[in-house]
Amino acid sequence: xxxxxxxxxxIGLMLVVLGVGLGVVGEANSLPNMIIQPPPHPRLDVDIxxxxxxxxxxxxxxxxxxxxxxxxxxxxHCDSQGQTWLVFPNRYSRNNLIGPGSYQLPDGPYRFIVTGxxxxxxxLAIASTTRVxxxxxxxxxxxxxxxxxxxxxxxxxxxxxxxxSKFKAEFRLQIGGEKPGIQLKIVxxxxxxxxxxxxxxxxxxxxxxxxxxNYWPSNPQVNQVVQxxxxxxxxxxxxxxxxQWDFDSDGVTDAWGQTTTHQFYSQSEFRVxxxxxxxDGATSSTTRIVTVSGVGARFSVTEPVSFQSNGDWIxxxxxxxxxxxxxxxxxxxxxxxxxxxxxxxxxxxxxxxxGSGFSTTVKIKILNQWxxxxxxxxxxxxxxxxxxxxxxxxGVGYSAYGAxxxxxxxxxxxxxxxxxxxxxxxxxxxxxxxQDSAKLxxxx
Numbered sequence: 001x002x003x004x005x006x007x008x009x010x011i012g013l014m015l016v017v018l019g020v021g022l023g024v025v026g027e028a029n030s031l032p033n034m035i036i037q038p039p040p041h042p043r044l045d046v047d048i049x050x051x052x053x054x055x056x057x058x059x060x061x062x063x064x065x066x067x068x069x070x071x072x073x074x075x076x077h078c079d080s081q082g083q084t085w086l087v088f089p090n091r092y093s094r095n096n097l098i099g100p101g102s103y104q105l106p107d108g109p110y111r112f113i114v115t116g117x118x119x120x121x122x123x124l125a126i127a128s129t130t131r132v133x134x135x136x137x138x139x140x141x142x143x144x145x146x147x148x149x150x151x152x153x154x155x156x157x158x159x160x161x162x163x164x165s166k167f168k169a170e171f172r173l174q175i176g177g178e179k180p181g182i183q184l185k186i187v188x189x190x191x192x193x194x195x196x197x198x199x200x201x202x203x204x205x206x207x208x209x210x211x212x213x214n215y216w217p218s219n220p221q222v223n224q225v226v227q228x229x230x231x232x233x234x235x236x237x238x239x240x241x242x243x244q245w246d247f248d249s250d251g252v253t254d255a256w257g258q259t260t261t262h263q264f265y266s267q268s269e270f271r272v273x274x275x276x277x278x279x280d281g282a283t284s285s286t287t288r289i290v291t292v293s294g295v296g297a298r299f300s301v302t303e304p305v306s307f308q309s310n311g312d313w314i315x316x317x318x319x320x321x322x323x324x325x326x327x328x329x330x331x332x333x334x335x336x337x338x339x340x341x342x343x344x345x346x347x348x349x350x351x352x353x354x355g356s357g358f359s360t361t362v363k364i365k366i367l368n369q370w371x372x373x374x375x376x377x378x379x380x381x382x383x384x385x386x387x388x389x390x391x392x393x394x395g396v397g398y399s400a401y402g403a404x405x406x407x408x409x410x411x412x413x414x415x416x417x418x419x420x421x422x423x424x425x426x427x428x429x430x431x432x433x434x435q436d437s438a439k440l441x442x443x444x
Contacts, residue, residue, distance in 0.1 A: 031122070032078045032122055033156070034124065034160055035193075035195050044071060044129065044190035044191055044192045045127075045192050046066070046067050046071070046126065046194050047125065048064075048196055049196055050062065051063075051279075054200075055114045055199070056280070057118070057200065058280075059114050059279070060279055061112040061113070062105070063112070063123065064102065064105075067127045069129075069190070070098070070099045070129075071097075071099055071129055071191075072098075072127070073096045073097075073103065073125075074089065074096060074126065075105065076124070084159075085153065086144075086150060087112075088105055093108045118200055121197060122197045124195040125193060125195065126163070126191065126192070126193045127192055127193075129189055129190045130166065130167070132166060134159065137154055137156075138154065139151065166189075167189045206280040207236045207237045209233065209234065209236075209284045210233060210234050211285055211286040212230065212274075213232065214228075214229050215227060215229070220292050221293050222265060223264075223338075223339045224337065226261060226263065226264070226290070227259070228245065228262065229259050231258055231259070233276045235279070238279040239278065240278055241279055243257055243258050243275075245262070245273070245274055246273040246275075247262050247270060248270065263337070265339070267292055269290070271287050271288075271289060274287075298443060299441070299443050301439055301440070301441050302441075302442075304330055304331050304438060305331060305332050306329070307329050307434065307437075309327035310326060311325045311433070317397075318433055318434065319432045320430070321430035321431070326419055326420065326421040327419070327431075327437075328418065329437075330416070331418075333412065333413050339409075339443055340405065341442035342404060342440075343364070343404045343406065343438055343439070343440060344401075344402075344403045344438065344439045345403065345404070346401055346437050347362070347432060349381060349398055349400040349431060350398065352430065354393050354397075354430070356388050356398065357400075357430070358387055358398050359381060359383065360380075362424045363376070363378050363420065363425065364378055364419070364420060366411060366416060366417070366419075367416065367417040368414060368416055369415040374411060375407060375408050375411065377407075380402050381402040403441075
């Protein structure tokens, strides 16, 4: 999306937030004549501030504030030449009914860029429960943004008087109704104002941010999750807006954010580079060497926590031997971080007549804790002795062994299920399973 720029010509970027009705009390001569002081006892509160008190020319400015209840908000800018501009609502953001709560400007794909000259600028916030006819004070009232995304206010004094009169108590005359006679109703308008100022100068050039980060553990091992934290980074004249991480020195950003995690899959020294950018677009980088040590692979075998099958039960085994027969095993999540993992199978296999069936290929499905299939594959089962028997084994069958390597190791961080279904590859085989027919084996 194209970014829109609003260049504040200033010493004085003055944004006036009109949204709550206004009135004027004791205005100081030293202030711009478009600033309106708040009422002595406001029934609505508004606030306005900037993200900094001093800006260099060419830097970006942001406005923050809040209103105590829903109100109309307008923003005017009074520049160093005495001209006043409407900057909110604007061509890019026309809905100015906001709140209650905080607000931020810009509130869309546009920016406020300070262009100079040096000096003092002012912001005035005005909030009101009724609208201000502000477009009447522009060159093209019916098409207010025809000439400029942030149009010029032709007569700020007249606008000021309009605001003063607009937010007096509203009178309503009612004749008739349930009670005879003439009824006069006074409806007060809620409004408030607030203003602030800041300095603009061509003075010192923007200072670069300082990139710093820490990580732990300080001596990570292969496949271990390493935490990276860049909160020690700083900017002497602003704030940091982005953090980019390169973990393998290839010049490509591997992660974003002030904090992140990473795993190193080999034993080596890695150059980890953090690049930060400040609010004026300046960047800075720092690189640290992270030494990753190797450890002897540790081995673990985990039994399933549950087993289910709708196969035919014969001699302690569930035979999966026709359509819609299945068997499945479930494992609970493991807390370790494995570098490889397998499901080891020990099943019984026969041919369709119950005789020799020393090998077959079984299709595998892995389901997550919500029953969704997240990985599929197959495993070759074989009995290395290749027994030969043509008659019915009466439910005994022949042992066959195989292993399936899990590709997505993140599955082990949650409850997961491994499922086999009939038919296997080659329809003429029957399979038998039980609780201890499958085991999870992994190294870490």
